[in-house]
Amino acid sequence: xxxxxxxxxxxxxxxxxxxxxxxTREFVKRGADVKVIMTGNATEFIAPxxxxxxxxxxxxxxxxxxxxxxxxxxxxxxxxxxxxxxxxATANIIGKIASGLADDLLSTTVMATNAPxxxxxAMNTNMYTNDIVKQNIxxxxxxxxxxxxxxxxxxxxxxxxxxxxxxxxxIVEEVESILTKSDLAGEKILITAGPTQEPFDPVRYxxxxxxxxxxxxxxxxxxxxxxxxxxxxxxxxxxxxxxxxFLQVSSTIEMRNAVMNNMxxxxxxxxxxxxxxxxxxxxxxxxxxxxxxxxxxxLERNPDIIxxxxxxxxxxxxxxxxxxxxxxxxxxxxKMTEKNMDIIVANDVTQDGAGFRTDTNIVKILDRxxxxxxxxxxxxxxxxxxxxxxxxxxxDKGLKxxxxx
Ligand code: PMT
Numbered sequence: 001x002x003x004x005x006x007x008x009x010x011x012x013x014x015x016x017x018x019x020x021x022x023x024t025r026e027f028v029k030r031g032a033d034v035k036v037i038m039t040g041n042a043t044e045f046i047a048p049x050x051x052x053x054x055x056x057x058x059x060x061x062x063x064x065x066x067x068x069x070x071x072x073x074x075x076x077x078x079x080x081x082x083x084x085x086x087x088x089a090t091a092n093i094i095g096k097i098a099s100g101l102a103d104d105l106l107s108t109t110v111m112a113t114n115a116p117x118x119x120x121x122a123m124n125t126n127m128y129t130n131d132i133v134k135q136n137i138x139x140x141x142x143x144x145x146x147x148x149x150x151x152x153x154x155x156x157x158x159x160x161x162x163x164x165x166x167x168x169x170x171i172v173e174e175v176e177s178i179l180t181k182s183d184l185a186g187e188k189i190l191i192t193a194g195p196t197q198e199p200f201d202p203v204r205y206x207x208x209x210x211x212x213x214x215x216x217x218x219x220x221x222x223x224x225x226x227x228x229x230x231x232x233x234x235x236x237x238x239x240x241x242x243x244x245x246f247l248q249v250s251s252t253i254e255m256r257n258a259v260m261n262n263m264x265x266x267x268x269x270x271x272x273x274x275x276x277x278x279x280x281x282x283x284x285x286x287x288x289x290x291x292x293x294x295x296x297x298x299l300e301r302n303p304d305i306i307x308x309x310x311x312x313x314x315x316x317x318x319x320x321x322x323x324x325x326x327x328x329x330x331x332x333x334x335k336m337t338e339k340n341m342d343i344i345v346a347n348d349v350t351q352d353g354a355g356f357r358t359d360t361n362i363v364k365i366l367d368r369x370x371x372x373x374x375x376x377x378x379x380x381x382x383x384x385x386x387x388x389x390x391x392x393x394x395x396d397k398g399l400k401x402x403x404x405x
Pocket of ligand 1: 277335
């Protein structure tokens with residue numbers, strides 16, 4: 001989603017300046033055009049040539065180059081930016097911006113831009129917790145400058161506490177979110193993702209192939225679009241998405257309880273999890289021995305979470321998923337009606353690139369009025385965007401009908 005975006009990355013003089021090289025790479029990998037501005041102190045920590053090589057653009061440092069050497073001014077950098085990011089940002093640059101000082105290329109560009117500015121503080125803990133720095137941050141936050149909290153841990157200066165540059169993937173995610181329209185602001189979205197696991201002894205369980213990718217993509221995109229997101233996830237190997245309330249569960253009963261305890265506040269519920277319909281009737285305390293013969297495990301029914309939610313959903317929009325291997329639309333529609341969903345997303349797992357574990361999906365989005373939207377092969381994050389568009393349209397229509405009625 002950063003493809004074609006113009007990013008101006010300001011680097012100031014802190015030890016974390018070396019991480020800005022990797023950050024530049026991450027933005028370039030996603031298709032952004034990155035122009036780097038370095039302060040004089042930043043060049044003490046990392047060579048401009050590194051940033052020039054990684055960004056594929058000249059690195060800007062001086063305000064007053066002779067006209068023939070300066071292809072671009074601070075005004076053009078300020079004008080062309082879709083976003084300006086300062087990472088790492090020292091107490092000094094934060095203080096300068098808060099005081100309205102513009103005495104070098106970076107502070108001047110910040111002052112001159114209308115683009116959103118994301119500041120990523122990284123400094124010694126005592127400096128970060130200093131009252132003056134805190135006041136400067138509050139002042140800038142109140143003037144719509146974006147901040148991302150520094151990470152906690154051991155710092156280069158030997159102290160321990162807040163002050164580390166946040167993980168780069170969190171910075172990238174924050175940039176994605178700032179550059180995405182916040183049309184789901186005010187919505188509280190509860191999402192389930194991943195498989196459930198049903199143990200029958202201490203070392204074995206029954207599960208399915210869900211990787212969680214579809215549900216995590218929905219959580220990420222919903223958060224980018226301004227929603228408050230709670231993600232209830234079965235076991236997966238994916239990192240926790242940035243900025244969402246994350247609840248880890250394992251079995252279907254745990255997932256059901258987490259959904260029931262968290263649905264009260266929600267305005268939208270999306271059930272992308274692949275839930276085990278059955279669980280072993282008994283869990284052995286000890287590992288079951290192989291023995292000579294065959295082994296039977298008696299299964300009993302798990303609760304049907306979405307049916308339970310469907311009965312008590314009120315005004316909430318309820319979205320389910322369906323995995324089908326035959327009669328895709330007919331079967332999915334049947335589930336939608338039977339379980340009182342508003343939308344069902346049907347994936348035909350017989351198609352290459354659709355369904356479990358893949359980074360892509362091919363789906364049909366069905367609604368109660370007979371609407372069918374065919375979503376071709378796309379990355380799961382793009383499929384998530386289409387599903388959220390559909391939900392948003394349904395919400396807007398509902399609001400319009402309410403105001404007209
Ligand atoms: O996780 P990935 O690897 O990215 O794969 C994505 C996915 C294929 C898992 C996902 O897109 C998907 O289709 N999830 C639902 C799979 C499924 O369990 O389908 P179902 O037809 O069995 O269930 C229908 C709906 O009822 C689902 O919304 C499911 O969450 C819900 N359900 C099912 C059983 C149950 N006991 N309780 C439920 O709430």
